[in-house]
Amino acid sequence: MALKEYNMQLEGLLSIFTADKSQLKVLLVRKTTDPYKGYWVLPGDMVKVDETIEDNISNIIYDKLGIKSLYVEQIHTYSTIDRNPDSRVVAVNYLGLIDPVTLLLKKEDREIEMEWFPINDLPKLGYDHLDIIEKTKTLLGSKLLNINYIKNLFPADFTLPEIEKVITSILNLNIDRRNFRKRLLKLNIIEETGEYEPSGNGRPAKLYRFKDDIKDINIY
Amino acid sequence: MALKEYNMQLEGLLSIFTADKSQLKVLLVRKTTDPYKGYWVLPGDMVKVDETIEDNISNIIYDKLGIKSLYVEQIHTYSTIDRNPDSRVVAVNYLGLIDPVTLLLKKEDREIEMEWFPINDLPKLGYDHLDIIEKTKTLLGSKLLNINYIKNLFPADFTLPEIEKVITSILNLNIDRRNFRKRLLKLNIIEETGEYEPSGNGRPAKLYRFKDDIKDINIY
DNA sequence: GCAAAAGTGTTACTAGTACACCCATGC
DNA sequence: GCATGGGTGTACTAGTAACACTTTTGC
Numbered sequence: 001m002a003l004k005e006y007n008m009q010l011e012g013l014l015s016i017f018t019a020d021k022s023q024l025k026v027l028l029v030r031k032t033t034d035p036y037k038g039y040w041v042l043p044g045d046m047v048k049v050d051e052t053i054e055d056n057i058s059n060i061i062y063d064k065l066g067i068k069s070l071y072v073e074q075i076h077t078y079s080t081i082d083r084n085p086d087s088r089v090v091a092v093n094y095l096g097l098i099d100p101v102t103l104l105l106k107k108e109d110r111e112i113e114m115e116w117f118p119i120n121d122l123p124k125l126g127y128d129h130l131d132i133i134e135k136t137k138t139l140l141g142s143k144l145l146n147i148n149y150i151k152n153l154f155p156a157d158f159t160l161p162e163i164e165k166v167i168t169s170i171l172n173l174n175i176d177r178r179n180f181r182k183r184l185l186k187l188n189i190i191e192e193t194g195e196y197e198p199s200g201n202g203r204p205a206k207l208y209r210f211k212d213d214i215k216d217i218n219i220y
Numbered sequence: 221m222a223l224k225e226y227n228m229q230l231e232g233l234l235s236i237f238t239a240d241k242s243q244l245k246v247l248l249v250r251k252t253t254d255p256y257k258g259y260w261v262l263p264g265d266m267v268k269v270d271e272t273i274e275d276n277i278s279n280i281i282y283d284k285l286g287i288k289s290l291y292v293e294q295i296h297t298y299s300t301i302d303r304n305p306d307s308r309v310v311a312v313n314y315l316g317l318i319d320p321v322t323l324l325l326k327k328e329d330r331e332i333e334m335e336w337f338p339i340n341d342l343p344k345l346g347y348d349h350l351d352i353i354e355k356t357k358t359l360l361g362s363k364l365l366n367i368n369y370i371k372n373l374f375p376a377d378f379t380l381p382e383i384e385k386v387i388t389s390i391l392n393l394n395i396d397r398r399n400f401r402k403r404l405l406k407l408n409i410i411e412e413t414g415e416y417e418p419s420g421n422g423r424p425a426k427l428y429r430f431k432d433d434i435k436d437i438n439i440y
Numbered sequence: 441g442c443a444a445a446a447g448t449g450t451t452a453c454t455a456g457t458a459c460a461c462c463c464a465t466g467c
Numbered sequence: 468g469c470a471t472g473g474g475t476g477t478a479c480t481a482g483t484a485a486c487a488c489t490t491t492t493g494c
Contacts, residue, residue: 006266007227010299010310046226049308053299077297077312079230079273088269090230092297161473178475179457196464202472203464381446398448399484422445423491 008088012056013044013129014064015075015136016096018103018116019153022165024140025116026133027064028123032112035085036126042133043114044091057094064114065098071152072096075136083128093132095140097152119170141170147189147210147217156209159197160184189214228308232276233264233349234284235295235356236316238323238336239373242385244360245336246353247284248343252332255305256346262353263334264311277314284334285318291372292316295356303348313352315360317372339390361390367409367430367437376429379417380404409434 016027028040043064047056053074061070078091117123119137122130143149144167154163164180167173184190189211196204236247248260263284267276273294281290298311337343339357342350363369364387374383384400387393404410409431416424 005268005270006229008230008267008269009226010228010230047228047299048225049228050225050301052301053297053310074296076294077273079267079312081270081272090273092299159473176458177473178459181474182476183456197473199465200472201466201470203474205473379446396484396486397446398486401447402449403483417446419492420445421443421493423447425446 008090010047010053011044011089011091012047012053012060013042013091013093013132014057014060014072014096015042015093015133016061016065016070016098017119017140017153018098018100019162019166020100020116022162022169024119024137024166024170026119026122026137027114027116028125029064030113030115031126039126040115040117040123040129041126042093042129046089047092053092053094057096061096065103067098067102070096070098070102075139076132078128078132080128091128091132093136095136095143097149099153099155101155101157137170144170145218145220147187147214147219150219151210151214154210157193157195157207158209159205159207161205183219187217187219189217228310230267230273231264231309231311232267232273232280233262233311233313233352234277234280234292234316235262235313235353236281236285236290236318237339237360237373238318238320239382239386240320240336242382242389244339244357244386244390246339246342246357247334247336248345249284250333250335251346259346260335260337260343260349261346262313262349266309267312273312273314277316281316285323287318287322290316290318290322295359296352298348298352300348311348311352313356315356315363317369319373319375321375321377357390364390365438365440367407367434367439370439371430371434374430377413377415377427378429379425379427381425403439407437407439409437 014027018025018027027043029043031037031039031041043060045056045060047053057072058068061067061072072094075093075095078093081088083089083091119133122133125133150163153166160181161177163184164175164177168175190208191211193207193209195207197207198204234247238245238247247263249263251257251259251261263280265276265280267273277292281287281292292314295313295315298313301308303309303311339353342353345353370383373386380401381397383404384395384397388395410428411431413427413429415427417427418424
């Protein structure tokens with residue numbers, strides 16, 4: 001069964017998102033070789049015959065962020081024939097979520113250029129990665145109505161307006177501030193830390209953290 | 221990039237479900253060669269370098285059921301190293317849904333043995349296909365709360381108790397019959413055909429069909 | 441006539457929505 | 468003191484959940 005007509009390569013791609021205050025961002029790296037030299041792409045790597053795709057994704061995370069464990073979830077596999085001009089490469093896209101505090105642990109001094117881009121302001125992307133990000137973003141929107149996903153982005157020291165803005169912007173939605181607060185508070189899953197957001201403009205917002213035992217609850 | 225350490229094979233697997241009255245069933249085929257000779261497995265086929273996985277799945281559907289188009293959706297990609305004892309094969313699982321009437325179009329006189337099994341009464345399965353079916357089944361449960369998925373299984377000539385039983389059994393749920401009826405009828409998406417279910421025991425049930433323009437609505 | 445399954449309405453309760461003013465801070 | 472953004476309560480509406488009896492058929 002190792003016939004040439006069936007041989008192909010598999011690559012893991014990581015669409016990792018973080019919440020920088022009220023803004024969702026995705027991690028991209030800049031390609032230094034052709035094809036698509038100078039373009040930005042999702043972090044990725046070819047899967048070896050002796051590793052699973054999950055191993056491969058873990059290695060990408062460790063290599064790019066210096067973190068050993070992280071919430072990830074397989075999203076979709078892309079098999080368009082010519083998506084890679086060099087050879088037949090099928091891509092398996094994973095969604096990752098990381099909170100801003102954990103993100104501070106990231107390694108620096110890397111040879112490769114990488115950057116977090118706001119999801120509504122992406123640079124020129126190589127391959128089919130724009131399509132992949134758009135689809136992942138849409139899916140992320142529906143997932144962010146679930147408390148456990150929100151918790152991955154905002155485990156602690158978040159403000160309610162932050163969460164509200166992330167959700168309303170990705171879903172293109174208007175939610176009444178009072179009703180949103182009531183909803184989250186009524187679920188009895190967050191608590192005040194007693195601290196306040198270091199003030200920008202206006203009245204400082206209260207900081208909250210999620211409680212430990214969170215059930216699988218949708219907020220809408 | 222055609223190095224040996226990256227070469228692998230990809231297979232499409234089809235988990236296709238139908239509703240036989242109030243019972244969900246999945247299509248399996250019997251293996252006639254080793255490994256797992258005599259075991260039942262999901263229909264599947266190796267992906268060629270010049271076809272997409274979607275092409276591959278379409279071919280499986282045409283080969284097994286004689287149908288050219290069908291609702292399918294990619295679910296998950298499995299890459300455990302030794303899931304296939306012969307070589308490194310990564311599997312991409314697709315969910316398919318087919319209604320009983322369309323199913324009557326299927327080809328007969330096949331060389332391969334194939335059969336629809338109730339999802340709660342499966343035979344001995346080869347490879348990791350039991351895991352795959354179980355995961356697909358769980359996912360299908362959550363999807364069947366959406367009208368469009370239900371419609372794929374029951375486009376017309378269904379009874380309300382049939383739909384209710386399929387949903388309550390896969391979700392392991394109790395729903396009040398009166399409230400369930402009210403909910404579906406209130407959505408204004410089904411209409412009576414005027415006919416009745418050819419009676420078994422008890423009072424014959426009214427037959428319904430879905431209206432043409434159905435929005436993307438969740439019933440729960 | 442009895443067993444089996446389908447059909448039907450009302451009430452109480454819960455959740456969702458709409459809405460406007462005051463508060464704490466920076467400048 | 469004014470601009471900015473955050474925090475708070477109430478009244479109304481809609482949705483959900485609980486609940487028991489009657490109808491039609493086969494045997």
